[in-house]
Amino acid sequence: MININNLTFGYSRRKILYNDLELELKEGNIYGLLGENGAGKSTLLMLIAGLKQPYSGTVNISGHFASDASPEFLKEIFFIPEEMTFPNVTIEKYLSVLAPFYPKFDRTAFFEMITEFGLEPTMNLHNMSYGQKKKALISYGLASNTKLLLMDEPTNGLDIPSKSQFRKLVAKHMSDDRIFLISTHQVRDLESLIDPIVIVDSGKVVFNETLDYITEKLVFTVAEKVDQSDVIYTERGVAEDKVVALNTTEDFSRVNLELLFNAVLTQKEAIKSALSK
Numbered sequence: 378m379i380n381i382n383n384l385t386f387g388y389s390r391r392k393i394l395y396n397d398l399e400l401e402l403k404e405g406n407i408y409g410l411l412g413e414n415g416a417g418k419s420t421l422l423m424l425i426a427g428l429k430q431p432y433s434g435t436v437n438i439s440g441h442f443a444s445d446a447s448p449e450f451l452k453e454i455f456f457i458p459e460e461m462t463f464p465n466v467t468i469e470k471y472l473s474v475l476a477p478f479y480p481k482f483d484r485t486a487f488f489e490m491i492t493e494f495g496l497e498p499t500m501n502l503h504n505m506s507y508g509q510k511k512k513a514l515i516s517y518g519l520a521s522n523t524k525l526l527l528m529d530e531p532t533n534g535l536d537i538p539s540k541s542q543f544r545k546l547v548a549k550h551m552s553d554d555r556i557f558l559i560s561t562h563q564v565r566d567l568e569s570l571i572d573p574i575v576i577v578d579s580g581k582v583v584f585n586e587t588l589d590y591i592t593e594k595l596v597f598t599v600a601e602k603v604d605q606s607d608v609i610y611t612e613r614g615v616a617e618d619k620v621v622a623l624n625t626t627e628d629f630s631r632v633n634l635e636l637l638f639n640a641v642l643t644q645k646e647a648i649k650s651a652l653s654k
């Protein structure tokens with residue numbers, strides 16, 4: 378379990394980004410972290426990784442605090458940032474430096490992933506393309522077997538086939554004792570992978586729900602299929618209007634993440650009320 382309690386942080390004291398943020402992340406889940414540009418997704422990942430110090434509050438992974446940066450904390454966390462810098466070394470050399478920090482590092486799985494991504498252990502990280510570097514870093518992260526894996530926009534820079542390889546590898550390396558937290562704007566890249574969905578807005582976690590719970594309470598459909606009094610959010614389309622409405626049936630629809638995101642940001646109270654019914 379990861380507990381974030383009363384976290385307050387800003388890049389300047391006059392402009393607080395997070396005020397008393399509370400978030401609980403449970404093992405066995407691939408959390409999708411969504412938010413508008415500048416909402417604070419990258420900052421939250423850095424705070425969780427202990428790369429930024431909050432003004433107050435704590436990030437606690439199984440009893441170890443981010444602020445202590447103890448070996449017990451650091452060996453359980455791997456962060457895949459959006460911007461990567463690598464030394465002028467080969468993939469295998471970097472592995473020999475990195476793996477000792479992660480006691481559960483799985484070298485066999487790492488080499489399998491590298492091969493699947495079309496990389497060679499002898500390739501120099503420094504000279505690789507952005508997408509290739511991303512693939513190498515994703516492989517290091519997944520193979521590290523840390524309790525927490527943080528990924529900031531991991532599919533940025535990946536070509537179309539690599540995005541589906543990414544989804545496959547993430548699903549394969551998730552386990553009951555790991556927690557993945559993935560920040561993204563590319564919700565379509567991660568559909569059918571991320572669950573629960575966490576949304577940050579105006580310095581708060583405004584949404585943190587599982588897909589099962591969402592579909593029990595809400596329906597994602599077209600306007601003519603629901604009673605207009607149940608509609609919470611409408612998105613005008615050329616052929617038809619898409620809606621998020623109260624689910625008054627026992628049926629489950631497929632969650633449209635883009636629609637959900639827009640509905641949560643524009644109809645916060647109505648969504649909150651629908652979920653609490």
Ligand SMILES: Nc1ncnc2c1ncn2[C@@H]1O[C@H](COP(=O)(O)OP(=O)(O)OP(=O)(O)O)[C@@H](O)[C@H]1O
Nearest residue numbers: 388389394412413414415416417418419420421562
């Ligand atoms: N180093 C910094 N110094 C000052 N302000 C910063 C710094 N980094 C980020 N910010 C500000 O903090 C806020 C949150 O930024 P952050 O990068 O965490 O957002 P984000 O949700 O990841 O955005 P995006 O979706 O555009 O990547 C923004 O208003 C941004 O301008």
